[in-house]
Amino acid sequence: MRLRVRTVALDDDRPLLSLLPRADDGTGPADAVAWVRTSARAGDAPADEGLVGWGTAARLSPGAGPHRFAAAEAALRALDVDERDEVSDFGTGLVGFGTFAFTDAGEGSLLVVPRVVIGRRDGVTWRTTVEVVDRVLPALPGLPAAGAALADPARDRARFAGSSQPDVHWLEAVARAVERLRAGEAAKVVLARDHAVWSEQPFDAGDLARRLAARFPRCHTFVVDGFVGATPELLLARRGRAVFSRVLAGTTGRSDDEAQDAALGAALLASAKDLEEHRFAAESVRDVLAPRCADLVHDDTPRLLRLDNVQHLATAFEGTLGADRSALEVVAALHPTAAVGGTPRGRAVAMIAELEGMDRARYAAPVGWTDRDGDGEWGIALRCAELNGARARLFAGVGIVTASLPEAELEETRLKLLAMQAALGEDPAR
Numbered sequence: 001m002r003l004r005v006r007t008v009a010l011d012d013d014r015p016l017l018s019l020l021p022r023a024d025d026g027t028g029p030a031d032a033v034a035w036v037r038t039s040a041r042a043g044d045a046p047a048d049e050g051l052v053g054w055g056t057a058a059r060l061s062p063g064a065g066p067h068r069f070a071a072a073e074a075a076l077r078a079l080d081v082d083e084r085d086e087v088s089d090f091g092t093g094l095v096g097f098g099t100f101a102f103t104d105a106g107e108g109s110l111l112v113v114p115r116v117v118i119g120r121r122d123g124v125t126w127r128t129t130v131e132v133v134d135r136v137l138p139a140l141p142g143l144p145a146a147g148a149a150l151a152d153p154a155r156d157r158a159r160f161a162g163s164s165q166p167d168v169h170w171l172e173a174v175a176r177a178v179e180r181l182r183a184g185e186a187a188k189v190v191l192a193r194d195h196a197v198w199s200e201q202p203f204d205a206g207d208l209a210r211r212l213a214a215r216f217p218r219c220h221t222f223v224v225d226g227f228v229g230a231t232p233e234l235l236l237a238r239r240g241r242a243v244f245s246r247v248l249a250g251t252t253g254r255s256d257d258e259a260q261d262a263a264l265g266a267a268l269l270a271s272a273k274d275l276e277e278h279r280f281a282a283e284s285v286r287d288v289l290a291p292r293c294a295d296l297v298h299d300d301t302p303r304l305l306r307l308d309n310v311q312h313l314a315t316a317f318e319g320t321l322g323a324d325r326s327a328l329e330v331v332a333a334l335h336p337t338a339a340v341g342g343t344p345r346g347r348a349v350a351m352i353a354e355l356e357g358m359d360r361a362r363y364a365a366p367v368g369w370t371d372r373d374g375d376g377e378w379g380i381a382l383r384c385a386e387l388n389g390a391r392a393r394l395f396a397g398v399g400i401v402t403a404s405l406p407e408a409e410l411e412e413t414r415l416k417l418l419a420m421q422a423a424l425g426e427d428p429a430r
């Protein structure tokens with residue numbers, strides 16, 4: 001299969017997610033992809049940047065196993081491509097949008113090459129088109145006309161349909177994890193739970209992404225293969241030899257009262273339990289990046305990251321790769337960090353399999369995009385939902401250390417789930 005790839009500048013400054021095509025009834029393409037956030041550089045007005053796309057030129061399934069990242073990348077590189085790129089920026093030319101299974105045994109890892117990608121970086125917008133040479137593909141919907149009044153798809157409120165583990169079993173799992181940590185089996189483990197919902201209308205990925213991006217502009221809103229979320233955690237961005245990562249662990253709520261909100265943040269920054277939880281996560285990233293980077297720098301102490309529904313402890317890393325390694329190569333070494341697995345990694349992952357009582361599928365695994373030179377941006381798929389028609393499965397997890405209290409951890413998963421529940425129109429009180 002030969003692909004003809006053309007990137008040209010595009011004179012369009014509408015929000016990227018509003019550029020996804022919509023049918024008359026407001027529904028978007030089933031194969032929509034996105035990786036978008038609002039960036040605010042000092043002195044600049046906030047502007048969105050990233051990539052959206054639709055249509056499928058290639059679906060590369062690397063299968064299961066520890067080599068799924070390398071296999072996906074090899075499949076992308078093996079494509080026969082005739083490329084002309086008039087913009088030549090981070091994300092122009094041929095890109096693959098990826099989602100991976102959390103476990104080595106899990107299914108669903110995938111790289112998708114869309115037929116159309118609209119990208120924006122530093123105020124420059126472009127369009128990449130990918131044609132499959134010698135194959136007639138169905139006509140694609142185009143960009144919404146400028147100034148068109150766009151309908152939103154019909155929505156019903158989401159209703160709770162159940163969890164893999166009832167709360168009482170999940171609380172028991174956390175209590176057992178704490179006992180095992182206290183007995184010295186591991187230092188930290190992250191346990192998650194799922195939350196299934198149903199609705200009378202199919203969920204629309206583009207519609208959901210637009211609502212998530214509006215509420216969480218600084219998160220990366222992603223859509224790949226019906227997997228949608230707004231993640232605050234950037235596992236790895238690689239541009240040439242420059243790499244960047246933002247690790248999160250340690251969470252508290254928000255308050256409408258400014259003084260109360262500041263007190264919650266201050267308490268989080270001073271919480272021995274949360275600082276310990278954070279330290280393990282930051283160390284797991286440092287241990288992978290330090291030997292691979294010539295000059296790794298990071299925050300000495302965690303800072304506060306405030307989102308609309310929660311605040312987190314965050315550590316940012318920046319470095320220069322010592323050798324030419326692709327983003328996915330480093331991602332494969334990082335996954336799972338102790339923000340979603342635990343410390344030490346092997347024992348924590350085994351404990352998750354024994355205690356969690358659910359299939360994580362693609363939750364808490366890398367999601368993002370890559371080009372064929374190994375540049376790309378990969379987040380950890382958090383605050384997300386797997387959409388399946390009028391059904392969706394939401395996920396939230398928490399870091400457990402010896403000082404964790406099961407009921408406080410359950411509450412923290414509720415806070416995290418609220419982001420997606422609100423975007424899906426679920427009223428958690430019902």
Ligand SMILES: C=C(O[C@H]1C=CC=C(C(=O)O)[C@@H]1O)C(=O)O
Pocket residue numbers: 190192233248249250251312338339340364382383395396397398399416
């Ligand atoms: C595992 C999740 O969050 C991670 C990221 C930030 C804070 C976390 C925490 O405080 O437990 C988790 O490590 C999730 O949102 O599902």
